[in-house]
Amino acid sequence: MLNASMKSLAVELLLDLVKTYSPTYREDKAIRVLEDYTRRLKYNNITIDSTGNLIAEIGSGDKSIALVGHIDTVRGYIKPLFNGNEIIGRGVVDAKGPLAAMTIAGSIASNYIDTSTLKIILIASVGEEGSSYGARSLLKTLKADYIIVGEPTNITGIAIGCKGSCRLIVKCNTTGGHTANPELYISACREIIEVLESIEALLSREYTITPTYVRCGSSINNIIPRNGIMIVNIRIPIGKSIEDLEEILHKNINTSSCTWMLRDCSMPFKTSPSNTTARAISRALAKLGLKPRYVVKSGTSDMTILSKITNNIAENGPGAPELSHTDNEAMSIDDYIAGIRVYANTIIELYNMIKLGDKSR
């Protein structure tokens, strides 16, 4: 299935993608790199949509599987390196490794299925590390019966859900005052700290609370801080909603000096672990002698958004997710190649399930 020349091309592709630094909003060069490879790998109908997503297809079937991986990364350049055993560099785990593996796997699988029955659609999405604007734009154009979202799950993980997320922005404004008499005035710094402590006390048993930005006061030594701002990332567990979070905050943030707002919210999401895509992945893993693990992710991904297209969706991919967003992003060649095999076999399993009469839509 995966001969030496294809393995060599796979490594070259991932290395070239990792060498092309592509933080969110700056994906265009990496998209062009991938576009070149999709031509070499027999994809056709290759387009870049108005948002910047790359879409490439193989086949013409009435049924279709979309392989969606994001090409943008978080900021923070890591010098790309290939030492013979592993590739190191920003985004190699999250999620250029899974995306490159999907690109190779789609081409390989097309040799084993009738693509006039099952069309393979490869999508390199943009903006996933931002507001998922790439995935949101796909909602208007993408029709797919089955979707695999390429994210690192240590190969054997099948993610069928993820937590929701919101950005809580708190702004505090006070009248200031002399630091010699702090008891007479309200400090914006103290207000910010109190709001954070109150949020943590209220929510931290079920929600995940991470302050990502805090600023208050000034360098002037004799003025009670007038202004403060804090941004807190809140992860919403499955079973709770954005409205639940809003209600708790409304009831409990009671300070006249501070205002708050929720921005960039995404709902928690969970699909059935027996959906056709998850089944195809589990069958592919079993046939490769690997034991599937069903997981919900503590982070968010494009899966939540893309589930509006089909419930036959799951997330899977090579790479250790705990390395995502760190300065230690690295992927072994063995894991990468295993990821390619899982994706290719998943497409073949799906095709066989369709032939046997899967009626999913």
Place this chain on the structure above:
Amino acid sequence: MISKKCPICGRSVDLPDDVLPGEVVDHDCGVSLEVILNNGEILLKPLEISEDWGE
């Protein structure tokens, strides 16, 4: 079809002949069941879903 007993409600669960370990089936009683292989015998157990790190 292979017929197995649901470990929760005891009623029968039909599985396709080519079912593989790790596949999940939803049973009428509301439980998701994972197919496992024990000494060559196909069995069912309630699915365990863990939480994984990840963006």
